[in-house]
Each structure stands twice: as C-alpha cells, then as structure tokens.
Amino acid sequence: MSPEIIGFSLLLLGVLLLIAKLVRVKWKLTQRLFLPSSIIGGGIALLLGPDILGSLVGLTGADWAEPLAENGLFGADILEVWGALPGLLISVIFAGMFLGKRIPKPREAGRLAGPQVAFGFTLSAGQYVLGLLLAILVLGPVFGLPPLTGALIEIGFEGGHGTAGGLGNTFEEVGFPEGQDLALGMATIGLLTGIIAGIILINWGVRSGKSTQLRAGSSPSVSEQMGLVEKENRRAAATLTVHPSSVEPLALHFGVLAIAVLIGQLILWALQYLESWLWADQLELFAYVPLFPLAMIGGIILQLLIDRFDKREIVDRQMVERIQGFSLDMLVISALGSLSLQVIAANIVPFLLLTVLGVVWCISAFVLLAPRMLPDYWFERGIGDFGQSMGVTATGLILMRVADPELRTPAYPAFGYKQLLLEPFFGGGLVTAAAIPLIVQFGPYPMLVVMAILLVAAVLTGMLVFGRKRNRQATSDTAAQ
Template sequence: MSPGQIGFALLILGFFLLIGKVIRVKTGWVQRLFLPSSIIGGALLLLLGPQVLGQLVPGLSEGGIFTEEMLTVWAALPGLLISVVFATMFLGQDLPSPKRAARLVGPQLSLGVALGSSQYVVGLLLAALILVPVLSASPMTGALIEMGFEGGHGTAAGMRGVMEDLGFGEGADLAVGLATIGIVGGIVIGIALINWGVRTGRTELLKGDVKTSVDEQKGLFRKDEHYPAATMTSRPASVEPLSLHMALVAVAILIGWAILEALRWIEARTYASVMLEDNTPLEIFAYVPLFPLALIGGVILQAVAQALKVDHIIDHQMMLRIQGWALDFLIIAAIGTLSLTAIGANIGAFALLAIAGVGVNVALFLWLAPRIIGRYWFERGIGDFGQSMGVTATGLILMRITDPEAKSPAFEAFGYKQLVFEPFFGGGMVTALAVPIIFLTGIWPLFFAMLVLLVIAVGVGLFYYGPRARAERAETGEGTSAVTT
C-alpha cells in the first residue's frame, strides 16, 4: 500500500464526515436525536461499502464504491486514534482541592462505579446462563456491555486487536454495534428521562418543557456567540501551539508505551512461564492494549509539568480539540468498517446484551442516584447515565440540557469523578483486562469480583452518602419526594 493510497483514504474519511455534518444541519429528525456527524458519516460509509451496497449491486466491487486499500486504512485507524483520545483526557487539567473534590466526588463515584460494575455483573451472568449454554456464544461476550456502552466506539474499536488475538474477532463488531445502540439510546432515553423529571418536579433548575434552540439541534453556534476553541500558549514563530500540543500527546503516548513494555517484560520473566490447563501461558499484559496506559502517561506528564511549574503551556481546551478530532475520525472509521455479518450471526446475543445494558443503566439511575446524591441529584446523575450509555460527550449533552447555565455543581462533580473513574472503567485498566481474564479464567472469577465491587459501591452510597444526601435536602426544604420513583 502506497503513502498516496493511505492519504486518499483519509481524505475520503474527512469528506464523509463533512457530509454527515451537512445532513445534521439539514435534517430535522437527525437534529432531534442529536446524532453526531461522525455516526451519520460512518453509517453512510457502511451503506456504500461492502456490507450493503457491495452485496446488493451485481458487478460492483466487493468493497462497494471503495477500494480495498481504503477499507484497510479505515479498519486500522481506530486502534491508533484511541490512544490519542485517552492521552489527552487529563492533560491541561488542574487538580481540585482535596476537601472540595472529596465532598463532590464521593456519591458521584459510587454511582459511576455501580453503573460500570453492574454492566459486567449483568453481562457475565447473561453469558453464563443464556449466551454460552443456549446460543453457543463465547464467554467473552459477558464483557461487551461495559466495553460498548461505558467504553463507547473508541474502546470497542481499540480492543479489536486483543479480541482477534484471543480468537474472538466478532466481539469487536458486536461491541461497536452496542456502542452505536448506546450512544443513540443514551440521547433518546436521556431526553425522555429529562422530560419526565421536569414534569414530576425532580429537576431543580429546569422548569417547563425541555426545549433546545434550532442552532443547538443543528450543532452550530449563532453568529453572535463567541466561544474560543483554545488558548495560545506558545508563540507561532517558535512552534505552532497546535504542533506543541500534538507533540505533548505523542510524549504521553510514549510514556504509556514504555510502561506497557515494562509490564510485559516483567510478566515474561515471572509468572508467564506458568502454563494453564489448556497449555496456555499465564499472560495478561501481553493482551492489554496501549490506550489505557496512554491515559496514565498523560496523567504523569501533567504531574511533571505541574511539579516543574510549566503546566501553563498545556491548554486543556486545545487538548479537547485534539481529542475531538481523533474521536470523530475514530467513530466514522469504526462504524464504516463494522461487520454486519458478525452482528447478524450473533443477533440473539446482541439483542439480549443491548436490552440488558439499557435496563440496568436506567434502573440504577432512577433508583440509586436520588438516594445517594443530595441537591441536584437529577442534574448530576443524568451525566453518569449518559456516560454509561455512550461516551462522556453523551453525559455532557444531557447535563447541558438540564443545567444550561452551569448553576449546579454537576459539571464540576462529573469532572472530579472522571479523574478517579476513567483510569479503570470505560476503557481503563478494568476494561482492558476483562477480556483476557475471562479468556484465562472463565466467567465466574471476574463476575464475583465485579459483584463485590457493585455491592461495595451501592453500600457505601446508601449507608455513607445517603444520610448526607437526605440532610442536604432537608436543609433546603426539598424533602424526600425526590427519591420517590
């Protein structure tokens, strides 16, 4: 494959991303669903590619209207870009004061961990009782709800190489499919929950019908709105600020790569010599992808910058722009190369996982959030619900609808929780290790570990933060009606 073919494949990807944006601006029902342009463009690629058009039109190439080289580039892209997404998460962020962070992050973290661990509990139990014995699915399907819903398209696509190495290649396609269900369902169900919350008085800030402006639905700013994309922290005559931040992202990923290689080196010289019953070596980090370590690399780089008092040159808004670019191209490439054949062959397992994932997310939000979060429980909890259904951006969209002027501590508490939560769930170490652990030990060890974690998260939330939440409501006169669901 020539460099020109790789470059042309990327140009086509950008072209379809722009078409997706045009469709978002021009199509009413797409606007009401708040569908990201990357999902729209990815769906077009899927329809015009080998999965649909290539099968429907006789005489057309097996790649649809695209070449085999384009499809090869797009299939490899998510596994590369996911490290960029994770490396940028904490670069440029100031750490909060311990006292305020502890007060806000506690109940938020209990809810987040409960949502993440419950997706494993439900998925693994479903795999053990139905998917494996009845539908002959792989035991590793039990990890797909958390990977697709909590992790999103990036994590699902980024884990493809690991699952292929473990003989579960169709798992990546199922996870990407679940991620699509999750992100669309997160917006649709989330807005329905917000309308219900407004009608029943469970939202403190939003009163009346939920309305968004036409510009918001189109995903555009008005001409009189001015939001700076980032802050210039370097003079372009020295180095372009965007280039500087891209270089910092590269360093963060390299730090993560060095950590992963060190862990693999230690593993190879210690317990990897132990052979399991099926003559498989006891290896875990050999199957761990790079992206969760890239996140840790970003945290280390930010800590070093703060220690050297040069952290002012790292602008978090610039990092968010880089992250957004990587995520858009990742999603459109992941959906465009999704295998409908793999989903069709496992449609029963796919449907059960999707229904179970949605069900446990809605149930925990409605039951647990009002019992462990004090004031603004709806505004704060809806963000975690959105993230557990799709990606962080889904949670932010729902929080913005319920708290458009950021009057509640929802955004602040959500951000603090991410500092503790992201290194483990939603693409962190737990997500990365889950599939290899199931492959090596079976369903039950991870199931009981996640069940214990779920019980701890719910127990701490109810018995430690619950009384605080009730006291906080009593002080403001909100009473106990908020927990009646």
C-alpha cells in the same frame, strides 16, 4: 499498502465528516436526537460499504457490479486502513484525558465527586455483573459463545466506539475477532438509545418536578439542535500559549500528546517484559492489554510533571481537547465504516439480549438508585452518568447541558472530578482493558465475584453514606421552615 491509499483514506474521512455535518444542519431528526456528525458520517460510510450497498448491488448479478458487491464504494484497501485507525487514535484520545488541567488533591476531588463516583461505579460494575451472568447462563450454553461476551456491555456502552475499536487486536489475540464488531454495534445502539432515552427522561423529569432547572416549555435553541454556535456566543477554540513564529501551537500540543503515548508504551513494554521474565509460563495478561489505558497513565505522569515545572502554563487544555475531538471523530467514522454487519446478523439474538439488558440496567439505575445515592441535584447529576454509561462522555455532557443549560448545579464539576477516579479503571481504563484477558485466563467466575462485590459496595456507600446526607439536608430544611 501504498502511501497514496493511506492518504486518500484519511481524506475520505474528512469528506464524510463534512457531508455528515451538512446532514445534521438540514435533517430535523438528527437535530432532535443530537446525533454527533461522526456517527452520521460513520452511518453513511456503513451504508456505502460492502454489507449494504455491496449486497444491494450484488443482487443485480451484473458484471459491472462485481467490484461494488465485494467491497462497496470504497474498496478493500481503504477499509483496511479504516480498520487499523481506531487502535491508533484511541491512544491519542486517552493520552490527553488529564493533560492541561491541574490534577486535584484526592480530598478536594472526593468531597465533590464522592457520590458521583459511587453511582458511576454502580453503573459500570452492574454492566459487568449482568453481562457475565447472561454469558454464563444463556450465551454460552445456548449459543456457544465464549464467556468474554459478558464484558461486551461495558465495552460497548461505557467504553463506546473508541474503546470497542481500540480493543480489536485484543479480541483477535484471544480468538474472538467477532467481539469487536459486536462491541461496535452495541456502542452505536447504546449511544443512540442513550440520547433518545435521555431526552425522554429529561422530559419526564420536567413534567414530574424531578428537574430543578427546567420547567415545562423550555427546550434547546434551534442553533444548539443544528450543532451551531450563534455569532454572539462564539469564543476561541483554543488559546495560543506560544508564538506561531517559533512553533505551531497545534504541533506543540501534538508533541506533548506524543510524549504521553510514548510513556505509556514504555510502561507497557516494561510490564510485558516483567511478565515474560517472571510468570508468562503460567499466566499471560499484559500480552493482551492494549496501549490506550497506559497512554492515559502516561498522560497523568506527564501532567504531574507539568504541574511541577511548567510555571508559564504552556499546555492549553482547550488545544488538547481539539486534538482529542478530531481524533475521536476520525475514530468513530473509520470504526463504523469498517463495521461488519454480517457478524452482528450471525449473532443477532445474543446481540439483542446483551443490548436490551444493558439498556434496562442503565435506565433502572438512574430512576431507582440515583435519587437515593446522590445527595443533591440528583436528576442533573445522574443524567450525565446515565448518558456516559450508555454512550461516551460527550453523551453525558450533552444531556447535562439540556438538563442544566445555565450550569447552575454542581453537576459539571462533580462529573469532571469523577472522571479522574472512574476513567482510569472503567470506560476504557485498566479494568476494561484487562477484563478480556482476565476472563480468558481465569474464566468468568472470579471477575463476576469481584464485580458483584464492587457493585454492592458502591450501592451501599451511595445509599448509606451519601444518601443519608440528602436525608439530613431535607430534615434540616424542614426544621428551618
């Protein structure tokens, strides 16, 4: 693979992203669905790839069409580069998850985010329970698929494109490379369905009086739908904390992220060494664990050091988010552009079963459990968790912004604190990363039992502890009147 091909592959991603943004500005349907430009760009790359454009051109049978029929418009080398990018970029994204913001004390975070954590764990654990049951009862006996397909709902929905793309090597090492394509396809369906269903649920909440912040007739502005910021509302994308004459601020923050990733790599090497020395003959777990959840731990360790020693507050959270956002956009386009539709077509029935089951669970949990588990502003707080459980964190933020445009409820801070307790484990965290090797090593039943216990504990905690606070508050309000 030549450096020129690698560089040209990256440039093509930038061109696709720019074209996708123009599509978002001009095409009303993408505006109504709040589709991120990275998803649009990935869809364009997929359309021009071997599975769609290549197949259509191949039908002509002409000699000139043979190169296009085999590899699409971009060629095999570019698709190879794109296929390797998600596993690299996801570590950058997770390394910056907690960088640039103070790590709160457990009591501070738990007081506000406790109900949110219980509901978040309910959504995640339920995806594993239902997925594993489907794999044990249907996907394995009927379609001959391995038990690890039971983890695909959580990987694709809660984890999103980044996690699905980042687990590509893990799927290959356990002998099921098709799992990445299935997970990426589910991530796409989950994100689209999450936004569409979320907007429908918000409209339902407005009409039925469930929403406390919106009334009938309110809607996002035209600029918000186009993904643009009005001139009067524009603000700096980041803060300069160092003078560019000494070091470029973007380069400095990239260096900080690099240190976090390296800390995670050292932790992973240490765990793999201990495993090979102590018990690798009986069990291999860390040999299959990807880097990105440990890069997140590296970021947490580094942020604790920053909190202790960085008195000048050099690390700017917004700058870290810009690097994360760039990495995520590139990851999504490259992952979708290298997606194999043939794998999904070959497993279309299991794919649909997993997808429908995941969608039904997320919607049912929001409608039936969120009002009973979240003590106040359940609709605004729950819609964010619903969006995240079906897409990515950004989906949850979009839906919360629509449901609470003036940020008057505690939904945003509670959602943020919840990430500190949920994301180290689910949605690409340690549980998500370890689920595949654990299922391969021990079978699906231990994982099913553990997730079922967690599901029951989370539901009971939400309903009996936090839900009763809601009832007490309602009783006190009635007495006051």
